[in-house]
Amino acid sequence: MSAQLHHGNHGLGNSAANAQVIEQIAAMLKQHMGLDVAAVGSSLIERGVRERMSQLAQNDIYGYLHTLQSGVGELQELIELVVVPETWFFRDREAILAVARLAREKIVRSPTANVRILSLPCSTGEEPYSIAMALLDVGVPAGQFRVDGIDICKRSLSIAQRSIYGRNSFRGKQLEYRERHFSVYDTTASALSEEVRRQVGFRHGNMLAGDFLVNEAPYDFIFCRNVLIYFDRDVQAQAVKVLERLLGQDGCIFVGPAEAGIMLRPHIESIGIPLTFGFRRKAVTVPKAEVMPALPSLAKPIAPAWMPTSAPVRERSKTAAPLPVARPAIEKIVMPAQDDLLTRARTCADRGELAEAEALCAQHLRAAGPNAGAYYLQGLINDARQDTATALQLYRKAIYLQPDHRDALLHLSGLLAAQGDVAGAQRLQQRAERAQLKQGNEEQPHV
Structure with a gap:
């Protein structure tokens, strides 16, 4: 979202009557715009009500409640005070x-x-x-x-x-x-x-x-x-x-x-x-061949064109020639324990825990040595911190170790474009497209 809710420090008094009116107004706001007063505190509603009463020259909170209940116009005015813009370009x-x-x-x-x-x-x-x-x-x-x-x-x-x-x-x-x-x-x-x-x-x-x-x-x-x-x-x-x-x-x-x-x-x-x-x-999972019912009208079941790429080779026709297996990406060739470090690092990054994610990446690099996946994730972390110089170096390290690392190519392209290097950005985009086509060709024999 590009806005935040305005928290105020001014109340309308401590009387039980005023508190009941604020509760009624909070209920109206929740019904109309979903605002949960428990998540933001009652001072949010109180400040908005106080400002609107001042603008309308009203001293009686019951009178303001009547005005609020008389039509949606005043409710919209109150909402305008409750939600205050807090945003900037390329915030996310x-x-x-x-x-x-x-x-x-x-x-x-x-x-x-x-x-x-x-x-x-x-x-x-x-x-x-x-x-x-x-x-x-x-x-x-x-x-x-x-x-x-x-x-x-x-x-x-x-x-x-x-x-x-x-x-x-x-x-x-x-x-x-x-x-x-x-x-x-x-x-x-x-x-x-x-x-x-x-x-x-x-x-x-x-x-x-x-x-x-x-x-x-x-x-x-x-x-x-x-x-x-x-x-x-x-x-x-x-x-x-x-x-x-x-x-x-x-x-x-x-x-x-x-x-x-x-x-x-x-x-x-x-x-x-x-x-x-x-x-x-999530993509709809297609049942594997071994659990699909046999077709009585065919001597041998024929694998349909939409068979998942993960279907075992042993399910295919015995007369078919052996099919090549796609080469795994470089960053996936790691020991399970080391791979777990990188998985945990990605999870922390997704939660916004950048310091923990970076520490796990460093631990992974110490255990596994130079690794495109870890360098790429470190690049994302520094990118999020708006440390462009460090992010550029890390994306380049990932690409050096894995020249067809498509995501690193595209992120580096984005940084170059932001710096005005349009030609360099286009070259990297073209490399990323070739990498995508190459990966598609390697996976094609499994279809």
Whole structure:
């Protein structure tokens, strides 16, 4: 998510009557927007109510409750005070770069495809605009992708549509995108380019409303970060159902680090890209040949074209020639105990425990020696810390040990593109595509 809830320190008194009114108002907010007061504290509601009463020149909290109950207009005004934007460009850099890479791969596979992306809630626009910039920077044609930004706060949407941002929206060290996509508006603000603005559309919406995007086409990628944590368990389950309904069959949902446990369900799995906190539906498992019923009309069962690649060779026809086995990736040739260290490191990285993940990577390297997988994961960790120089070195180490390490090639390409080295980035992308084709050819004999 690109917003946070505003915590206030001002109450309305300690009387039991006032407390009961605050509870009623909290119940209204929860019913409308899912906000769980237990997760944020009653001072959040109290401060918003206090400010609205001051703006309306009301001294009686019961009078304000009556105003609130009279229509949705005042409830929306209170929501505007409860939710305060807290976001910046490329805040969730790993997830954004992963979407850019995955979107480009989809276009490469299907040149006429269109990529649909949802940012929910989009706050003041930094997240959806960052996604659009990332896709344009990796070469996804402008005519083949669209980003929809939806938020419950109308004031935030107004700022997003204006697309003029101050210094607080540009944080961290990796700001090369600012030179490519922004122009100077005045001494304190920058204006986003029309090229990026055209890729993003904004609208008001409430994901808990019964008619939310009911007629909308499925999305390939959905960003819903750091909002589920403000819901109780029942509302979280309701929100996840909404996200699944909006997600395309092969799509991905990206949530915040603290929300990964909410997404893990029997039919949902991690996409396996560290630090992205991305999830997708599990593929439907096809029964193996040995448990499939025999076909009485055939003398010998014929393996269908959709047989899983993991099907044992012994199940194939005895007259078929021996099939070659794909060469495993270099980083997987490690001892079980050492491999367990790297697995634990990836798990820690996915949870945002970067220091622990880095320590496990170092322990793995001491035990197993130079290893592309460990160097790649260390690169991701430093990438997340916005230590570009170190990340560049580690990605290059991984590629030196394994020249066809596709993920390292693509991440290094993204860093070079961010630094303005477009030619170098394109060369690495081409190498990554060749690596993907090579891996596909090696796996082909198993089909």
